[in-house]
Amino acid sequence: MFHPHTDTDREKMLAAIGAKSLEELFEIVPEDIRFPDLDLPKTHSEMEAYNALYGLHTKNVPGIRMPNFLGAGAYRHYVPAAVDAILRRGEFFTAYTPYQPEISQGTLQAIFEYQSHVINLTGMDASNASHYDGATAAAEAVNMAYGISRKKKKKAIISPALHPHYRETIDTYFKPADFDIGGEDLDPWSNPDTLIDSIDEDTACVVVQYPDFFGRVFDYTALGKAAHEAGSLLVMVVNPMALGMLKAPSEFDADIVCGEGQPFGIGLSYGGPYLGMLATKKKHVRSLAGRIVGETEDLVERKRGYVLTLSAREQHIRRERASSNICSNQGLMALAATIYLTMVGKEGLREVAELCYQNAHYAASQIAGLDNFELVTDQTFFNEFVVKCPKPAEEINKALLEKGIIGGYEIGKDFDGMENHLMFAVTELNPKEDIDALVSALKEVA
Amino acid sequence: MNFPTDLKYTTKDEWIRVEGNTATIGISDFAQDALSDIVFVEYAVSEGDDVGKGDTLGTIESVKAASDVYFPVGGKIVAVNEDLLDAPELVNTDPYGEAWMIKIELGDPAEVESMLDAAAYEADTKGRE
Numbered sequence: 001m002f003h004p005h006t007d008t009d010r011e012k013m014l015a016a017i018g019a020k021s022l023e024e025l026f027e028i029v030p031e032d033i034r035f036p037d038l039d040l041p042k043t044h045s046e047m048e049a050y051n052a053l054y055g056l057h058t059k060n061v062p063g064i065r066m067p068n069f070l071g072a073g074a075y076r077h078y079v080p081a082a083v084d085a086i087l088r089r090g091e092f093f094t095a096y097t098p099y100q101p102e103i104s105q106g107t108l109q110a111i112f113e114y115q116s117h118v119i120n121l122t123g124m125d126a127s128n129a130s131h132y133d134g135a136t137a138a139a140e141a142v143n144m145a146y147g148i149s150r151k152k153k154k155k156a157i158i159s160p161a162l163h164p165h166y167r168e169t170i171d172t173y174f175k176p177a178d179f180d181i182g183g184e185d186l187d188p189w190s191n192p193d194t195l196i197d198s199i200d201e202d203t204a205c206v207v208v209q210y211p212d213f214f215g216r217v218f219d220y221t222a223l224g225k226a227a228h229e230a231g232s233l234l235v236m237v238v239n240p241m242a243l244g245m246l247k248a249p250s251e252f253d254a255d256i257v258c259g260e261g262q263p264f265g266i267g268l269s270y271g272g273p274y275l276g277m278l279a280t281k282k283k284h285v286r287s288l289a290g291r292i293v294g295e296t297e298d299l300v301e302r303k304r305g306y307v308l309t310l311s312a313r314e315q316h317i318r319r320e321r322a323s324s325n326i327c328s329n330q331g332l333m334a335l336a337a338t339i340y341l342t343m344v345g346k347e348g349l350r351e352v353a354e355l356c357y358q359n360a361h362y363a364a365s366q367i368a369g370l371d372n373f374e375l376v377t378d379q380t381f382f383n384e385f386v387v388k389c390p391k392p393a394e395e396i397n398k399a400l401l402e403k404g405i406i407g408g409y410e411i412g413k414d415f416d417g418m419e420n421h422l423m424f425a426v427t428e429l430n431p432k433e434d435i436d437a438l439v440s441a442l443k444e445v446a
Numbered sequence: 447m448n449f450p451t452d453l454k455y456t457t458k459d460e461w462i463r464v465e466g467n468t469a470t471i472g473i474s475d476f477a478q479d480a481l482s483d484i485v486f487v488e489y490a491v492s493e494g495d496d497v498g499k500g501d502t503l504g505t506i507e508s509v510k511a512a513s514d515v516y517f518p519v520g521g522k523i524v525a526v527n528e529d530l531l532d533a534p535e536l537v538n539t540d541p542y543g544e545a546w547m548i549k550i551e552l553g554d555p556a557e558v559e560s561m562l563d564a565a566a567y568e569a570d571t572k573g574r575e
Contacts, residue, residue, distance in 0.1 A: 150490060150491065150492060151490075286486055286488065
């Protein structure tokens, strides 16, 4: 059995702080919770544990075996075998940039290439080395905007059509701060230009999603212009897969772009680890949270090399005065995205995005043709759309699952009065046969 | 190393020049030399702000480090030298002239009295070398 400390270690430590015993050390903890009786199973041998876990594992249905129309922020896309093969190489297989980073040139080069992909997709000038996930990246983006305003502007306007989990994360970040998160009371189905009325001199940024939570694609030109006229920033939360075919956020003059990089070569994996993307314009590069890798050359031999750049502002040097206290990146996930993007290339990415778009539009038109089902999405959309069902969405999903189909996202979980609404996500992994199966299943269950 | 005698200093390397009720603030020749090449200047405050002695004025970043600059005295900010944002190297070339950072209307002129004169500041920097 593993013991982190020997009895002698403990005695020495207790003596050093002047406590007689462990019991005395923990006296401050209320007695009833001090040594709670944990109802844990008996210890297992490796073989027993393996069998128990294998039993649980067989209850899973691998996503690939079932038609799956669940999205809402995490998407099932094809992950080429090469992604895992390269990712699992011992040289790469750690999530961290090392604390003596320049010794790991391969890791830094991979991060630099990741940053280059993000810049190409978003049209921004600088990307960081990645964040935990899309939601934290969005919260860091708002925090950046607050910092850029010299902490003078005390409000962010968040689109009501932003992913509800992202809004929650932003709320959590700013709960202790004297900073207001607005936009919650607005109608999530309205045109984003209605946000313009909420912008004032005290607005640090306006946050919109592209495509929005419901999959809709809007033109944010007017909103960006209104934000800039009031001295605030336009923050765009993107599904980067959609950027394979949509206008880059830079064309709306976005100041900060963030998003969830999971669609790029990262499996659904029960919700993580995922990949937060965060990029900005050159003029805000010093406010960019986290690490940035730069390319340089050595002075003697003129060889190309990679370094952590602008790190004088980072947490490990500036401590509590750093622009962000998230310092580590999702190195391994960023590498997966880099391999994915390098493999599919610019044209390949466009093809994947277009397949998602076309499959989704086929599915939407087929479902719209069913009696009792109504296509609620009446805007341009990418690969997700909302349908009003004749029954509660939960019942529909249950019935679909019995037929071997994973249905859509139950929007009523997040939005009042939408208990009958389902949001379907369609990707390149939903071929026509799957969609037809969904449509005929819906017809039967309605 | 230059320690102009018409200025007052702090042990954190800020200088001020008092003219009437207005004080101009910057960082010293010793500080810019210690930081080496300055690559970025950032302000934490804007014109019109009321600030107290010890508040953060901004950050000066060199190739070596990012250092915070503090207000040696309190008062109301009447001017911010935004030129430094585009030309941070001025802090290296002219720390007491073109690289002034902020002008402030003194809140409490007595605060100036507690600052170091050039000789005392020079002695302080010697102790740190």
